[in-house]
Amino acid sequence: MPERPPGTDRGSERERMRVGIVGGGLTGLALSYYLERRGVDSVTFEASSSPGGVIRSGRQNGTVVEYGPQRMRLSDTLAELTNDLRLRHELVVADDDLPLYVYADGTLREVPTSLPAFLRTDALSWRGKLRLLAEPLTADARPEETAADLFTRKFGPEAYHNVIGPLFGGIFGSDPARMPAKHSLQGLLRLEQRDGNLLVPAIKRVALGGSSSPAVVFEDGNQRLPEALYEATSDRVRLDTPVEAIGEDGDGYVLEAGGESEPVDEVVVTTPADASADLLADVAPDAAERLRGLHYNPLALVYLEADAPVDGFGYQVRKDERLHTLGVSWNGRAFGRDDVTTCFFGGMWEPDLVDESDERLADIARREYEMVTGRDAEFLEVERLHRGFPAHDDSWDALEGMELPDGVHLATNYTGRMGIPSRVREARGLAKQFSS
DSSP states (O other): OOOTTTTGGGGGGOOTTTEEEEEBBBBHHHHHHHHHHTTOOOEEEOSSSSTTTTTTTETTTTTTESSOOOOEEEEEEHHHHHHHHTTTTEEEOOOOOOOOOETTEEEEEEEEEEEEEEEHHHSSSHOOOOOOOOEEEEGOOTTSBBHHHHHHHHHHHIIIIIIIIHHHHHTTTTOOSBBBBHOOOOHHHHHHHHHSSSSHHHHHHHHTOOSOOOOOEEETTTTHHHHHHHHHGGEEEEOOOEEEEEEEEEEEEEEEEEEEEEESSSSEOOHHHHHHHHHTTTHHHHHHHHHHHHEEEEEEEEEEEEOOOSEEEEEEEOGGGGGOEEEEOOOOHHHOOSSSSEEEEETOGGGGGGGGGGHHHHHHHHHHHHHHHOOOOEEEEEEEEEEEEEESSSSGGGGOOOOOOTEEEEOTTTTSSOOOHHHHHHHHHHHHHOOO
8 A cells, every 4th residue: 555645644634524435436536545645534435346437457368358448648647646556567558659540431541640640641631631720710619519510610621520520529429519519628618718729739739749648558457546546545445335315414414325324524426427316316406407317328349359450549430431330449459468459339329239239239340340441350248338428418508507515526527527537637636625
């Protein structure tokens, strides 16, 4: 277990402050960890028998497979955490220049994430490239317009159709034409306010060869991170203990879990929207009703043993290609593992496809992968995520004006950004808030 900083031993924990955390996924575990380091008492309840939530790893034929997030960016916050947990040596870092592709017009086309790639890619014509560079001449983004309309207006129809739409839609498993910018592009809107346009931050990113934070995985699977956080805070985390209700208790709250009542001063709920709604029904009925209306995009992950035809992270499929495949991850190729390929299906376009049989999904995955790449593929298994990604569609209007009682907080991927670094960053910020 990592050493605690000076002044954060058990005896120095803050009096009269106890935080109750609902959910032992990455956000809850990271919050528990940071609270302990700051000397704030807490207790975390997780319904399942293992920590980590959607971050799960396993093995197929001796090779690591990821049943949740395929990889992550090593942000400064995540780098600091892995150092503190003494996990840095377990990270596998991808090459800086690995490309990502879009399947369009029957072939794989490189996404321009660097200046050389921008110059050589055939995903855009020269006219399309020049139109993209004219972005500073366009009017400011409007929160009410859809992501599709915003990207098309700012960067041109060719850049949206061939590159931005497939990539952005692939991130969420969503249709950008059904995603208002105010819900799905809050970070981008802030960048435009800061720089006056969107091209300047894009050029900065390209000048750095893509992202300044490298893509990484853990050698034995990404589940290693929540497991390490659990090991560091196991005395504060109760597995197999679902929270059944949240009630008021004087100036604080009480968590009903495992047949016991746990009094706390602050409550942080990190569970999916529907589960959060059930728990908040008594203390925040209006918020609970709003949360029940949020849409998720279900996903099916089909794992194949298949060679990648080129080096890269994988590809997204342009939506007019008439394929069921949303995208493909070449984690095996990118991180020096054997040739395990992950294919994604369902999302906002075909949600019912997630409930098809393993045999049906295997047949589609093999056939379409072989058509795109020309490589043979052998089916391994299917993983289904019925709450795959927050849709960030019009249902998110329900969160506008939502109020929570003092002392009740939501820390989730549907009220904040998705991704492992973002979840860690939000947890650290909350811990700082509680300890100030």
